[in-house]
Amino acid sequence: MVNVGVIGLGMMGLTHLDVYAKRKDVRAVAISDKMPDRLSGKVRAAGNVEGQAQGAFDLSQARKYPEGMDLIRDPDVQVVDVCLPTPMHVEYALAVLSAGKHLLVEKPLARTYADASRLADAAEKATPISMIAMCMRFWPGWSWLKEAASGGPHGRVLSATFRRVAQHPGGAFYSNGTLCGGAVLDLHIHDTDFINWIFGRPRAVSTAGYSKITAELDHVVTRYHYDNIPLVEAEGSWSMAEGFGFNMSYTINFERATAVYDLAAKDKLMLYEPGKPARAVELNPEMGYALEIGYFMECIKEGRRPSLVTLRDGAEAIRIVEAEVQSARSGKPVAL
Numbered sequence: 001m002v003n004v005g006v007i008g009l010g011m012m013g014l015t016h017l018d019v020y021a022k023r024k025d026v027r028a029v030a031i032s033d034k035m036p037d038r039l040s041g042k043v044r045a046a047g048n049v050e051g052q053a054q055g056a057f058d059l060s061q062a063r064k065y066p067e068g069m070d071l072i073r074d075p076d077v078q079v080v081d082v083c084l085p086t087p088m089h090v091e092y093a094l095a096v097l098s099a100g101k102h103l104l105v106e107k108p109l110a111r112t113y114a115d116a117s118r119l120a121d122a123a124e125k126a127t128p129i130s131m132i133a134m135c136m137r138f139w140p141g142w143s144w145l146k147e148a149a150s151g152g153p154h155g156r157v158l159s160a161t162f163r164r165v166a167q168h169p170g171g172a173f174y175s176n177g178t179l180c181g182g183a184v185l186d187l188h189i190h191d192t193d194f195i196n197w198i199f200g201r202p203r204a205v206s207t208a209g210y211s212k213i214t215a216e217l218d219h220v221v222t223r224y225h226y227d228n229i230p231l232v233e234a235e236g237s238w239s240m241a242e243g244f245g246f247n248m249s250y251t252i253n254f255e256r257a258t259a260v261y262d263l264a265a266k267d268k269l270m271l272y273e274p275g276k277p278a279r280a281v282e283l284n285p286e287m288g289y290a291l292e293i294g295y296f297m298e299c300i301k302e303g304r305r306p307s308l309v310t311l312r313d314g315a316e317a318i319r320i321v322e323a324e325v326q327s328a329r330s331g332k333p334v335a336l
Helices: 011-022 036-040 068-072 086-098 113-125 142-148 182-186 189-199 288-302 311-330
Strands: 002-007 026-032 063-065 079-082 102-106 130-133 157-167 204-210 219-225 231-240 246-254 258-262 269-272
Touching: 002 011, 002 068, 002 288, 011 026, 011 288, 026 068, 063 068, 068 079, 068 086, 079 086, 086 102, 086 113, 102 288, 113 311, 130 288, 130 311, 142 189, 142 246, 142 258, 157 189, 182 189, 182 219, 182 231, 182 311, 189 219, 189 231, 189 311, 204 311, 219 311
Parallel strands: 002 026, 002 079, 026 063, 079 102, 102 130, 157 231
Antiparallel strands: 157 246, 204 219, 219 231, 246 258, 258 269
C-alpha cells in the first residue's frame, strides 16, 4: 500500500482523489489546501469534463494541512500529488524531491520554460520518481492515435487537426493571465504536448489568436510545421460563450483511412476506411486520469522512472507554447 498526500483541492486535486479512492494499492492519507472551506469539504470545485471531481473520496478520512509544506513533511506520506496553481508548482515540487518523496505534478509544469527546465533538471538528478500529469498521453482514443500514427495499416499521416474549446472556467486564478498563462498555456498545452509526442518537435510554429478574458492568449490556432507531414493544426480556446461547455476532438487523415474523435459523440472514435463500413473503435471506459495514475503507481512499485511522460516533456511543451505566443504577437512563424 502506497500512502499519498494531495496538495490543492481544486478540480484536479479532487479528480485525483476520486482515482485514489477506487484503487486498492494506494491510500490518500493527507490533503492540503489554504482555503478552509475546501479543506473541510464545505466547498467543492466542479469539473468541466463529465466524470471529473465526483466526490468519491471522503475528505474526513485524511489528515488536513492548511499549508502544503507541512503535508510534505508528514512522515506517513510517501507520494505527493501537487495540484496547486501553476506558479506554485516549482516551489512545492522541489520541496517534495528534497524530502525524498515521489512526485506527481499537474500540468502545466511551470509558468515559464525556464522554471520548468529547472524543475526537470532537479527531477533527473533526484532519487525519487517523478511524473507530470499530462493526461492526454493516456486518454482512450488519443493513446490509440499514438499507436496508429507510429506506422501500420492506415499508412502515414497526411493531416492532423485538433480542437479543444470551452467556455471560461471562471474564478480569479483563471481570469489572471499573469498567473495562469491564458488558455494557450493552461488548456491548449494538452494538444501541443500530444502533437510533440506523436510527431516530434515541429520545425516551426505559426500562431494566430486573441485575448478575451485575460491579458494572455485565450483563443489560438497554431500550425505546426513538419517536413514529413503536410498539415498539423490545433485550436485551443476558453473564450466560448457561457453555456457552451467543453469539447475536444481530432480529425486525422491517413493515407488509407480517416479517424475522427469527438468527446461529445456516443461513439467517440470513428474510423473510416475505403471499401469498409464506418466503424466505432472500442475504447477503454476509464478516463485518462485513472490510467495516468495507474501507470505512475506501477512505476513506483517497480522502481523505474516513467518513460511515457517525463518532467522534461512537460518543459518541452511549455517551450513550444512560448514559441506559439511569440508567433501570435509578432505575426511571423517562430523556429524551434
